[in-house]
Amino acid sequence: NLMITWSQFCKEPLPDRSFTFWEWFYAVMKLTKEDLRGMWMDGALLGFVSRQQAEDYLQVSEPGTFLIRFSDSELGGVTVAWMALNEENNQKEVSMLQPYTRKDLMIRSLADRIHDCPQMITLYPNLPKDQAIGKYYSSPPETVPRNPRNGYVPHHLVNVIPGSGHSGGNCKDTSYPNTPTTSFYDPQSPPSARNTPLSSVSAPMMDTQS
Numbered sequence: 001n002l003m004i005t006w007s008q009f010c011k012e013p014l015p016d017r018s019f020t021f022w023e024w025f026y027a028v029m030k031l032t033k034e035d036l037r038g039m040w041m042d043g044a045l046l047g048f049v050s051r052q053q054a055e056d057y058l059q060v061s062e063p064g065t066f067l068i069r070f071s072d073s074e075l076g077g078v079t080v081a082w083m084a085l086n087e088e089n090n091q092k093e094v095s096m097l098q099p100y101t102r103k104d105l106m107i108r109s110l111a112d113r114i115h116d117c118p119q120m121i122t123l124y125p126n127l128p129k130d131q132a133i134g135k136y137y138s139s140p141p142e143t144v145p146r147n148p149r150n151g152y153v154p155h156h157l158v159n160v161i162p163g164s165g166h167s168g169g170n171c172k173d174t175s176y177p178n179t180p181t182t183s184f185y186d187p188q189s190p191p192s193a194r195n196t197p198l199s200s201v202s203a204p205m206m207d208t209q210s
Contacts, residue, residue, distance in 0.1 A: 027076030059082045064121030072098035111136035116159040
């Protein structure tokens with residue numbers, strides 16, 4: 001255990017950050033209470049683990065294994081890390097999505113965003129994704145009927161990892177920079193994992209009756 005002063009706890013900014021530990025902790029608790037309470041109560045969120053710890057857990061896991069942790073760098077952010085398989089060299093590598101904030105989760109829930117990603121198969125350490133968080137998915141698109149008044153086909157947002165095919169877990173780097181690597185648990189943790197942004201696309205909800 002590490003002893004810290006009151007000033008370090010609530011007054012001094014964390015290393016390489018613009019916020020204090022208390023501000024970070026409060027934002028995480030608010031996010032959990034308002035958007036992730038059920039998943040937290042179910043144990044689906046690993047939560048308070050550093051970036052390096054997340055990498056260590058996934059390095060010994062099968063491709064497609066993912067975990068959910070609170071972001072070190074984004075105030076009130078949650079991120080998903082997973083073990084991907086680079087199809088170019090057939091090597092396993094850990095990738096991390098850019099953190100989601102409450103604003104993101106109000107548009108589409110974390111469970112639905114993970115559901116959109118075929119690269120994520122098993123919740124760490126070995127629980128199938130649908131079994132772990134399936135009850136938090138929104139209703140399937142097929143259950144939304146065509147609007148009888150105007151005949152339009154409804155649409156919904158789907159998250160897509162740029163550069164990743166639906167058959168594997170390969171995530172290409174993009175122009176987004178890595179988040180700072182300082183961890184609350186290990187300030188010297190190396191930046192060996194990559195941050196991968198998630199794009200949102202609008203997909204039509206096909207009417208099977210037409």
